[in-house]
Amino acid sequence: MTQTVPVYNAATVREAERPLLEAGDPLMARAAAALAAIVQEFIDEIRSVALAAPPASVLVLAGSGDNGGDALFAASALQNARVDVLSTGAHIHAAGLGAAVAVGARTVDLPEVRDAAATYDLVLDGILGIGGSAGLRGIAREAVAALLPAVVTGHPRVIAVDLPSGVDPDTGEADEVVLPATVTVTFGALKAGLAGGRGPELAGDVVLADIGLSLDRAEAVGEASVDRVV
Template identity: 55%
Template sequence: MVRTVPTYSAAQVRAAEAPLLTAGVPLMRRAAAALAEITREQLADAATARILVLAGGGDNGGDALYAAADLAGAATVDVLPVGRRVHEAALAAALGAGARRIGPDEAEAAASASSVLIDGILGIGAASDPALRGLARDVVERLLPVVRERGPRVIAVDVPSGLHPDTGDADEVVLPATTTVTFGAVKAGLLAGRGPELAGDIVLVDIGLGPTLSGVTPVGEGVVSRLVRAPGPHTP
């Protein structure tokens, strides 16, 4: 059901997350479980489905890799780390569940064979300058023609990588999402600038930020296609 919801800046969302993270609330695992659940819904035939996961080195990469671990039992999952580092625990979980790590030279073939591509390269932590660089930029440049011509569904983790979460500014090296699964609150940039062009359908996942956002003044409002609650308990 389409819903109108408030939008927030990246700084507001990070501030709302901070006390929960300090208290040990498993926000990443909540986000990953919801991401995996929404991805499953988009697999036409899980028994033969293949998923390519692009993982950066930050929290978005961790979300994507833990989701890969949840999905590996139901589909063939390839993971491609594209950051200068990787979330080691999440990568170990993905590989331990049966996902296969691939190299950049395998990216185009994996994307061509996949029905879903999960974009977990960058998130709101890159708000100061979200343009893709280095290996991540190279991989996305090579995958853009595959996405446009062969049409794997792209699921963006929180925001499409390379999109400014506050302004919606972006250069041309951004994978256009079929669906953006955004966590805790809708980031203003998803509904501004190039956001509507690049974000696709926006699914807002409640991971428990309601109490810490209750006294925060939103920067705006906009429409999302769905609001879902992350699986699992929502108490520390």
């Protein structure tokens, strides 16, 4: 059910996260669990069309930071899914990758993604989180460009992790190389970039996942609607 919530800039969200991270709170585990639940809904829908449907085909675009970790840990919890992982950064979240590989995920390279783009059912866009800014570079940009022609036809569908990668978290600015999401699962607070600029156009339905942030005393920059709060 649509709900109006406060909107915060990235610096405010990071400041709310900091004491929890310093205290060892499992923010990534909470985020990954919320993300996995939403992705599983899509997988169950895909497989409901046939009694003997094959596993859903899922591609994880995993950036170097916590956003990639969120996506990888979520992928490790999926049922009835065949998961491919493309690392889009200089390195990859080791624990998250280990968890995904332990349950059968395989790593792939960019040529494999290009060849298989239209065969994926779902893409988890975990390239950049609130530490990013408008515009992708390097292999991340190449991967998104390779997937875009298939994505704009509606197959695969995209689930953005926190916000669509390449969208500025504060302004919503973005260039043309961004995967438009069917759903964005955003963690802890609604980021300003999802409510302004091209954010609403690219985010699809927005699900706000409560991961335990305390923002009662933080300054919001406005209000906007989300489609679900979980």
